Amino acid sequence: MxxxxxxxxxxxxxxxxxxxxxxxxxxxxxxxxxxxxxxxxxxxxxxxxxxxxxxxxxxxxxxxxxxxxxxxxxxxxxxxxxxxxxxxxxxxxxxxxxxxxxxxxxxxxxxxxxxxxxxxxxxxxxxxxxxxxxxxxxxxxxxxxxxxxxxxxxxxxxxxxxxxxxxxxxxxxxxxxxxxxxxxxxxxxxxxxxxxxxxxxxxxxxxxxxxxxxxxxxxxxxxxxxMDAIDPALLERAEHALEHTDGVHAVRDVRVRWVGHRLTGSATIVVEASDLHEAAHVAAHASEHVHEAIGNVDTFTVTPAPPSRR
CATH class of the missing domain: 1.20.1510.10 (Cation efflux protein transmembrane domain)
Incomplete structure (x- = not known):
């Protein structure tokens, strides 16, 4: 009840x-x-x-x-x-x-x-x-x-x-x-x-x-x-879409917020790319996946980053 x-x-x-x-x-x-x-x-x-x-x-x-x-x-x-x-x-x-x-x-x-x-x-x-x-x-x-x-x-x-x-x-x-x-x-x-x-x-x-x-x-x-609270399920959908993009090795710093009844967000992805053009292509592809997974996203910025070297 x-x-x-x-x-x-x-x-x-x-x-x-x-x-x-x-x-x-x-x-x-x-x-x-x-x-x-x-x-x-x-x-x-x-x-x-x-x-x-x-x-x-x-x-x-x-x-x-x-x-x-x-x-x-x-x-x-x-x-x-x-x-x-x-x-x-x-x-x-x-x-x-x-x-x-x-x-x-x-x-x-x-x-x-x-x-x-x-x-x-x-x-x-x-x-x-x-x-x-x-x-x-x-x-x-x-x-x-x-x-x-x-x-x-x-x-x-x-x-x-x-x-x-x-x-x-x-x-x-x-x-x-x-x-x-x-x-x-x-x-x-x-x-x-x-x-x-x-x-x-x-x-x-x-x-x-x-x-x-x-x-x-x-x-x-x-x-x-x-206060920019977000349903954790939405965040998980964005992370899942990013992680299952070809060329993405890891996902970091995923952020999503509501602006009225529309969503905007950003994330950093770790990519193994030979040049900046390839890295930018993977990032654009990852952003498209997020838009497909969450329909009411206006802007989702994906920043590519190289894997850390030890």
Whole structure:
């Protein structure tokens, strides 16, 4: 159960075997995912906002706030994807891909802020209770919210994994969290119908607390990207590709890092070559092998070195 929940709310940020090779195609796929999910979430939010007015539910209000926040987080991430297409220059020598990771941190901030606002609304409802009207509408609203968010979550996470975007995966996890808070709204409505009116603010408060706790996994994922952490499996794939290149006797100093949803790296290989031209040819061939093994690599520099003499 622990592993299931971890995979559900902290999914891997990439799938090397099914990655998109072309940088522009990957960026286009990310923007398309954000556009579609933005309109789906805005539609869900508008529908729930109407039902908040009809029911007066604080739990549904908390859910609606989260859905609206989730829709808004698509905007800076969209900007980051577009900005990441700009070519590197003398000031930003690695390009603008890091804007995507900064957008991921903004997503984390917005999720945390929305949880705090929803918690404050729940506490206020404890102090100033109000009756819940039309609880059956509340059940319908919760189910609609769950369906809309889960569709968006699946889509964002799959595209994020395919293009290697930690920020887009984080945004998908955010949508998934909102989907489960919508189910909690249903529980609050059932409690009200069973004669327990405080179930609504209690559920609203539990939603806020659970989101803050589950947010930690996303914080670690985005933070790891900012610290240039890499999946060891990716490093092993690069090393394997280099080691199995004709003319390579040893591999040293393999480094790989994420810049947004693209990879860049370098390595030193030991070659037994008769001249510099042959050594450069082996290095170029080794770099091609890395690109074949890891599809979303933009630049991988291979430096040839002679074997040490004793």
């Amino acid at each position: 622990k592993g299931f929940l971890y995979d559900l709310f902290v999914p891997h940020t990439h799938d090397s075997a099914d990655s998109i090779d072309d940088a522009m195609e990957a960026s286009t796929a990310g923007v398309r995912a954000l556009k579609i999910s933005l309109f789906v979430l805005l539609g869900t939010t508008i529908l729930q906002a109407v039902l908040v007015g009809l029911t007066g539910s604080i739990a549904l209000l908390a859910d609606t706030i989260h859905n609206f926040a989730d829709a808004l987080t698509a905007v800076p991430l969209w900007v980051a994807f577009v900005l990441g297409r700009r070519v590197a220059n003398r000031r930003y020598t690695y390009g603008y891909g890091r804007a995507e990771d900064l957008a991921g941190m903004f997503i984390v901030f917005v999720v945390a802020l929305s949880a705090v606002v929803a918690g404050w609304q729940a506490i206020d409802r404890f102090i100033n209770p109000r009756p819940i009207e039309n609880p059956w509408l509340l059940v319908a609203a919760g189910l609609v919210g769950f369906a809309g968010n889960e569709i968006v979550a699946i889509y964002r996470i799959r595209v994020g994994q395919k293009i290697g975007s930690a920020a887009l995966v984080a945004d998908g996890v955010h949508a998934r969290l909102d989907g489960f808070t919508s189910l909690s709204v249903v529980l609050g409505a059932v409690g009200v119908m069973l004669g327990f009116p405080l179930a609504d603010p209690i559920i609203g408060l539990l939603i806020s607390i659970s989101i803050m706790l589950l947010l930690w996994g996303t914080v670690k994922s985005i933070g790891a990207r900012l």
